[in-house]
Amino acid sequence: MKVEDPVMAFIAGLEGVVVLRSELTGLGSPAQLGRVLFKFVKARKLVRVGLGIYVKTRVSRLTGQLALPRLSKQSQQKFSIS
Numbered sequence: 001m002k003v004e005d006p007v008m009a010f011i012a013g014l015e016g017v018v019v020l021r022s023e024l025t026g027l028g029s030p031a032q033l034g035r036v037l038f039k040f041v042k043a044r045k046l047v048r049v050g051l052g053i054y055v056k057t058r059v060s061r062l063t064g065q066l067a068l069p070r071l072s073k074q075s076q077q078k079f080s081i082s
Contacts, residue, residue, distance in 0.1 A: 018054075
């Protein structure tokens with residue numbers, strides 16, 4: 001099985017849209033995770049918004065283009081910002 005499959009399953013199972021690289025550490029080596037995340041960014045499944053911080057993308061029903069969800073509330077929860 002490729003590392004890509006469990007990583008994609010993990011990301012799909014996340015409740016929110018923010019994905020931290022640190023959440024994926026048990027799924028493969030750092031080099032493997034880097035390649036998989038790079039591949040997902042290139043395929044536009046994720047957008048890298050910072051070092052080790054990725055956001056799931058979706059296609060807008062109105063424009064047919066990629067749309068990013070609002071991040072403020074979930075980002076605050078993930079990073080324990082009050």
